[in-house]
Amino acid sequence: MIRFEKVSKTYPGQTKAALDQVSVDIEKGEFVFLVGSSGSGKSTFLRLVLREYQSTEGRVYVAGKQINRLASWKIPRLRRQIGTVFQDFRLLSNKTVAENVAFALQVIGKSRSEIERLVPETLELVGLGDKADRMPDELSGGEQQRVAIARAFVNRPMILIADEPTGNLDPTTSLDIMKLLDRINRTGTTVIMATHDAGIVDQMRKRVVELEHGRVVRDEARGVYGNEN
Numbered sequence: 355m356i357r358f359e360k361v362s363k364t365y366p367g368q369t370k371a372a373l374d375q376v377s378v379d380i381e382k383g384e385f386v387f388l389v390g391s392s393g394s395g396k397s398t399f400l401r402l403v404l405r406e407y408q409s410t411e412g413r414v415y416v417a418g419k420q421i422n423r424l425a426s427w428k429i430p431r432l433r434r435q436i437g438t439v440f441q442d443f444r445l446l447s448n449k450t451v452a453e454n455v456a457f458a459l460q461v462i463g464k465s466r467s468e469i470e471r472l473v474p475e476t477l478e479l480v481g482l483g484d485k486a487d488r489m490p491d492e493l494s495g496g497e498q499q500r501v502a503i504a505r506a507f508v509n510r511p512m513i514l515i516a517d518e519p520t521g522n523l524d525p526t527t528s529l530d531i532m533k534l535l536d537r538i539n540r541t542g543t544t545v546i547m548a549t550h551d552a553g554i555v556d557q558m559r560k561r562v563v564e565l566e567h568g569r570v571v572r573d574e575a576r577g578v579y580g581n582e583n
């Protein structure tokens with residue numbers, strides 16, 4: 355589903371590479387934690403998958419296509435296949451919960467009947483069936499993150515990227531959010547999550563890819579946050 359072949363990324367004006375010869379292969383349906391200290395290259399990795407940046411060297415493949423060569427008019431189609439969730443939720447504050455989720459479908463031209471079917475179904479899936487008409491600021495942080503996940507998943511993307519999704523949440527709420535991401539993963543969606551949350555990584559025991567100074571220093575099935583050795 356995602357393949358990095360000796361991928362390096364050096365930002366303009368920088369001498370040190372943010373990613374340095376990274377090779378990683380992620381299969382369809384996998385759940386992968388991306389860990390590493392601040393500045394190790396996690397966000398850069400995720401942004402290359404979204405083609406927000408192009409690699410300086412190497413090849414990035416998403417769903418069999420080499421995306422660092424993708425014509426710019428094809429990028430929206432790539433991004434439609436990838437849902438994104440961030441630490442700061444990024445909801446539209448002047449729209450209701452249902453409108454926030456519906457908006458993701460409107461911008462990609464889905465029909466009204468599809469929107470009317472998919473939005474309640476997805477809100478039900480994330481446990482917010484009864485909060486459709488609330489405004490985001492009437493919700494707890496955990497509920498707001500559920501809305502963000504519903505918005506990311508309503509289009510049933512092949513890949514879900516989560517950058518520190520539990521960064522603003524307490525441990526109990528974080529665990530609920532992880533259960534939800536796990537459920538989404540079980541539907542066949544590939545999930546990649548960048549995190550500093552050691553407790554979550556240690557509890558979930560999923561694949562762990564660790565970056566250090568832009569290099570992969572560990573890639574373990576059923577790994578933990580810190581190196582066990």
Ligand SMILES: Nc1ncnc2c1ncn2[C@@H]1O[C@H](COP(=O)(O)OP(=O)(O)OP(=O)(O)O)[C@@H](O)[C@H]1O
Pocket residue numbers: 365366368371372390391392393394395396397398399
């Ligand atoms: N737009 C940019 N321009 C120049 N340098 C950048 C840019 N974005 C990131 N970097 C640099 O690239 C390196 C990797 O940053 P990146 O944001 O990928 O790390 P990260 O692991 O996601 O960190 P964090 O955990 O703090 O989010 C850092 O040295 C950072 O300063």
